[in-house]
Amino acid sequence: DIVMTQTPLSSPVTLGQPASISCRSSQSLVHSDGNTYLSWLQQRPGQPPRLLIYKISNRFSGVPDRFSGSGAGTDFTLKISRVEAEDVGVYYCTQGTQFPWTFGQGTKVEIK
Amino acid sequence: EVQLLESGGGLVQPGGSLRLSCAASGFTFSRYVMSWVRQAPGKGLDWVSTISGSGRSTYYADSVKGRFTISRDNSKNTLYLQMNSLRVEDTAVYYCAEGFDLWGRGTLVTVSS
Numbered sequence: 001d002i003v004m005t006q007t008p009l010s011s012p013v014t015l016g017q018p019a020s021i022s023c024r025s026s027q028s029l030v031h032s033d034g035n036t037y038l039s040w041l042q043q044r045p046g047q048p049p050r051l052l053i054y055k056i057s058n059r060f061s062g063v064p065d066r067f068s069g070s071g072a073g074t075d076f077t078l079k080i081s082r083v084e085a086e087d088v089g090v091y092y093c094t095q096g097t098q099f100p101w102t103f104g105q106g107t108k109v110e111i112k
Numbered sequence: 113e114v115q116l117l118e119s120g121g122g123l124v125q126p127g128g129s130l131r132l133s134c135a136a137s138g139f140t141f142s143r144y145v146m147s148w149v150r151q152a153p154g155k156g157l158d159w160v161s162t163i164s165g166s167g168r169s170t171y172y173a174d175s176v177k178g179r180f181t182i183s184r185d186n187s188k189n190t191l192y193l194q195m196n197s198l199r200v201e202d203t204a205v206y207y208c209a210e211g212f213d214l215w216g217r218g219t220l221v222t223v224s225s
Contacts, residue, residue, distance in 0.1 A: 041157070041212065043157075048207055048215040048216065048217050049149075049157065049207070049209075049215050050215065051212050051213050051214075051215075054213075060213065090156075092156065092157055094157070094212060096212065099162070100159055100173050100174070101147070101159040101162070102159065103156055103157040103158070103159070104156075105156055106156045106157075
């Protein structure tokens, strides 16, 4: 199974400041079709998960452009350029390249 | 409106069975891979099972293989999860998801004596 490891697990951030979350996979996420199925999800308190980023760097419909994704192979990053109050929650990286699909442990973003 | 709505959760004793349903609307259901993902109380996300658009291909986490069965009825735009031989550790909110794009609000399954 592909293990997804996120750092940090907790990220206290000042409003308006940037935040960054790293995700490392135990093996390459490049699929045989050439795509890398690495996604980022946001889960606000009491809410279901919501897709933010798919295939490393593509913002999903309706996602603000302060969210961006980057990386390749086994190392990936989610960045929030300026954290807003509505960004509080837990962020998960996930891979859909190989079954079983797996998730990172989650990173809790909170306001200082 | 694009939507997924789960139902069928509840309290069941260890060893019991439950069938979850997920009603889809607002998109061409048969064209999409569908999955169940669960979240134990206070824990992270845990993939359970995935089914292809036609229903011909299914995939399971090792922890549920042989106990859970995923299926779909494309004529009813509905996804199912038949859960047998339930264990205390299966207690979780179960989410229905279209790929990772669209998620339902979840249904709570509690396995307890």
